[in-house]
Amino acid sequence: IGGALFSIPAIKGVEFGMGFEAARKPGSQVHDPIxxxxxxxxxxxASNxxxxxxxxMTTGMPLVVTAAMKPIPTLMQPLRTVNxxxxxxxxxxxxxxxxCAVPACAVVAEGEVAFAIADAYMRKFGSDNxxxxxxxxxAYKQRLNTVSR
Incomplete structure (x- = not known):
């Protein structure tokens, strides 16, 4: 998922859940009890x-992904450059x-995440029919000994 999001040229950072904030906290404030x-x-x-x-691997909890996008490269008051x-x-x-190109990028990013999840799903469960x-x-659910949803 991170690789798919980083394939979007304007994306400069990706985090899941608490992301970088998790590195500033002790494990007791970060880990999600089962x-x-x-x-x-x-x-x-108990938390996500x-x-x-x-x-x-996904945990079954909602997938929360945040991506940081750089500003668009052209300005109405252009910067200096060299010819x-x-x-x-x-x-x-x-x-x-x-x-602001964020709304358009959000659509692309959601599509990239969907493709990444679909690819993992097909690798796990097949893609023939x-x-x-x-x-x-x-069969997978039976192996995990869980109730079918």
Whole structure:
């Protein structure tokens, strides 16, 4: 997921759950205790500081991903640059007038995350046909000794 998000050229940082804040806190304030919901016969977490991802695997909790995007590269009041033909000081060009590309990037980022999850899902359960995928999921749940949802 991180690799998929970093494939977007404007993305400069990615964090899951508490992300970098987790490095500033002791484990007692970061780790997500595992609980057993006996009524549903399934494991859950008391919190989701990890953002639903631990050790490269999702935990069943909601996936919380934050990506940091750099500002758009052109400004209405351009910065100084160097003209490569003359090697003289010049003004950078004005190519666009929008002030924020975050909404568009969010759509791309959501798509990248969806593709990454779908790819992992197909690697785990197959991708040939739905009958085989459903059978693989059922067998997986039986191996985990969980209740089918």
């Amino acid at each position: 609980l057993l919901d006996r009524a549903k016969a399934e494991f859950t977490r 500081n990890a953002g639903g991802l631990e050790g490269g 490569l033909d003359t090697l003289e000081v010049a003004q950078a060009s004005k190519e666009r007038s929008d002030v 739905m009958a085989d995928i459903k059978a693989a999921i059922k």
